[in-house]
Amino acid sequence: MRIRYLTFLITLFTLSIFAQKHQANRTAEKIRLIYDVALENGHAYEDLRSLCKDVGHRLAGSAQAEMAVFWGAEKLRAHGFDTVYLQEVMVPHWERGKDETGWIKLPGNNIKKLKPLALGGSIGTEGLLEKEIIMFQHRDDLRAANKEDVEGKIVFINQPMDAKIINTFQAYGGCYPIRGYGAVDAAEKGAAAVVIRSLTLKHHDHAHTGTMHYKDGVKRIPGAAISSKEADWLAQLLESSKEPINMVLNMNCQRFPDKLSHNVIGELRGSVHPEKIIAVGGHLDSWDVGEGAHDDGAGIVHSMEAVRILKVINYQPKHTLRVVFFMNEEFGNSGGLTYAEEAKRKGEKHIAAIESDRGGFTPRGFTVDGSDKHLKLLQSFEKYLSDYDLHKFEAGFSGVDINPLKDVYDDIALFGFIPDSQRYFDYHHNANDVFENVNKRELELGAAAIAALIYLLDQNL
Numbered sequence: 001m002r003i004r005y006l007t008f009l010i011t012l013f014t015l016s017i018f019a020q021k022h023q024a025n026r027t028a029e030k031i032r033l034i035y036d037v038a039l040e041n042g043h044a045y046e047d048l049r050s051l052c053k054d055v056g057h058r059l060a061g062s063a064q065a066e067m068a069v070f071w072g073a074e075k076l077r078a079h080g081f082d083t084v085y086l087q088e089v090m091v092p093h094w095e096r097g098k099d100e101t102g103w104i105k106l107p108g109n110n111i112k113k114l115k116p117l118a119l120g121g122s123i124g125t126e127g128l129l130e131k132e133i134i135m136f137q138h139r140d141d142l143r144a145a146n147k148e149d150v151e152g153k154i155v156f157i158n159q160p161m162d163a164k165i166i167n168t169f170q171a172y173g174g175c176y177p178i179r180g181y182g183a184v185d186a187a188e189k190g191a192a193a194v195v196i197r198s199l200t201l202k203h204h205d206h207a208h209t210g211t212m213h214y215k216d217g218v219k220r221i222p223g224a225a226i227s228s229k230e231a232d233w234l235a236q237l238l239e240s241s242k243e244p245i246n247m248v249l250n251m252n253c254q255r256f257p258d259k260l261s262h263n264v265i266g267e268l269r270g271s272v273h274p275e276k277i278i279a280v281g282g283h284l285d286s287w288d289v290g291e292g293a294h295d296d297g298a299g300i301v302h303s304m305e306a307v308r309i310l311k312v313i314n315y316q317p318k319h320t321l322r323v324v325f326f327m328n329e330e331f332g333n334s335g336g337l338t339y340a341e342e343a344k345r346k347g348e349k350h351i352a353a354i355e356s357d358r359g360g361f362t363p364r365g366f367t368v369d370g371s372d373k374h375l376k377l378l379q380s381f382e383k384y385l386s387d388y389d390l391h392k393f394e395a396g397f398s399g400v401d402i403n404p405l406k407d408v409y410d411d412i413a414l415f416g417f418i419p420d421s422q423r424y425f426d427y428h429h430n431a432n433d434v435f436e437n438v439n440k441r442e443l444e445l446g447a448a449a450i451a452a453l454i455y456l457l458d459q460n461l
Helices: 002-041 044-055 063-078 139-144 168-175 182-188 228-240 293-312 334-346 372-380 382-388 403-407 440-460
Strands: 083-095 101-106 110-114 129-136 154-157 193-197 223-226 246-250 254-268 273-283 319-326 349-355 363-369 392-395 413-419
Touching: 002 293, 002 382, 002 440, 044 063, 044 293, 044 440, 063 083, 063 254, 063 293, 063 319, 083 334, 101 228, 110 228, 129 139, 129 193, 129 228, 139 154, 139 182, 154 182, 154 228, 154 246, 182 193, 193 246, 223 228, 254 293, 254 334, 273 293, 273 440, 293 319, 293 440, 319 334, 319 440, 334 403, 349 440, 363 372, 363 440, 372 382, 372 392, 372 413, 382 440, 403 413, 413 440
Parallel strands: 129 154, 154 193, 193 223, 273 319, 273 349, 349 413, 363 392
Antiparallel strands: 083 254, 101 110, 101 246, 129 246, 254 319, 363 413
16 A cells, blocks of 8 residues: 555656646747747837837927827737727926027137036026036035035036946936936025036937926026036036136026826736736837937837737737836836826736836846745746846846836736846937937847746746
8 A cells, every 4th residue: 555655656746747847848938939039020120110210209298209109009009919098197398499508618718619408307597597617526515515605606516427336227326316406406505507417437429318306495497417528528627727617508498287198008818817917118208319219119119029929929828918108207207107096096906017118238137126935936037048148137126117016016026127238328318319229139139038027927926
């Protein structure tokens, strides 16, 4: 009797091992097929070309942003999603205006023309603004300055991103406050305007824009960025000059009443748990310089292409797969906030969400913002994905658009796509962020990596 029982246990164990190996082989084959479709018959690159060239930049509140909403809905329909619909979102409406310029008055009645770029949300100068310019190498130096030394002047913050930090997003985070809060810091000292060094490690001629903030009770002053090359030139001038140097700014930007826009949503309905949702997305809006190719056109086509590939290989998802093109990540994240609020209001059941908003560069892996079990689950996928040069499977921030879902769902897993970060801030928020600066193969590899993650999550959650 004991021998029969042992034989039975050995048989069960053998069958279990066989079943596990069979499932692992099927999973590996499916992921290989995903990559084959992405790299041989992908649509990501052409879809990105269309978004960048047929629509162009997509500043929230602009006519181009509304064109992008139409573009997104039609693309999702053309790719055969089961359901496509729009979700209303109120967005800010700010316009840069024309004749944005500036110059430095040099000794001997000479001038040096600059190419300042207004920061998003800045007020205008109401004509030519001419003031003495004073430089600070770090935000902390400005905050520690005496008010009488700053009052009535244009503040120049020449704080660079830290080149020693390997992860450029961390370097960006350390420098972001000069853009986000530099106008408040300067205004609290009585400054007339603030000009910052662009947030980039690249030494080039393009200024970088991005959102700035004002503070209730503190006077609003104009804010602009100049390129890293111009910042180096200006710093050298100010350090060597024995006389005060004046700067002239002309900015015609204006803020208008908020406008109605939309998130764009497409779904493939789940076959086993259709009420449970795995969302994947990026933000449809961009800044008004360049074409928003890496930020975040790449994330838009990554998300759409990932789910399209699963449909092409006839994969029947267990859970509902939802692609979301969020509107207005750059100017306050009203798209992401509205999406989370509507999910709560409707009683939807989101179990996971994925965001791509770090450019279309070579994939390196994924972060997860969730519980220990979610991190272990992500790390368990490495055995399937390491052959595709994915090696980062770690805890970390997922993305601005999907982050509000944490406030709605206690046990949701939020995943962030990690590409190589070294070139991202060459293009971030400046005129270089155009379709021509996206590599076709790198973009396709990103779509395949996200498709593989969606498949693994759908199978294992």
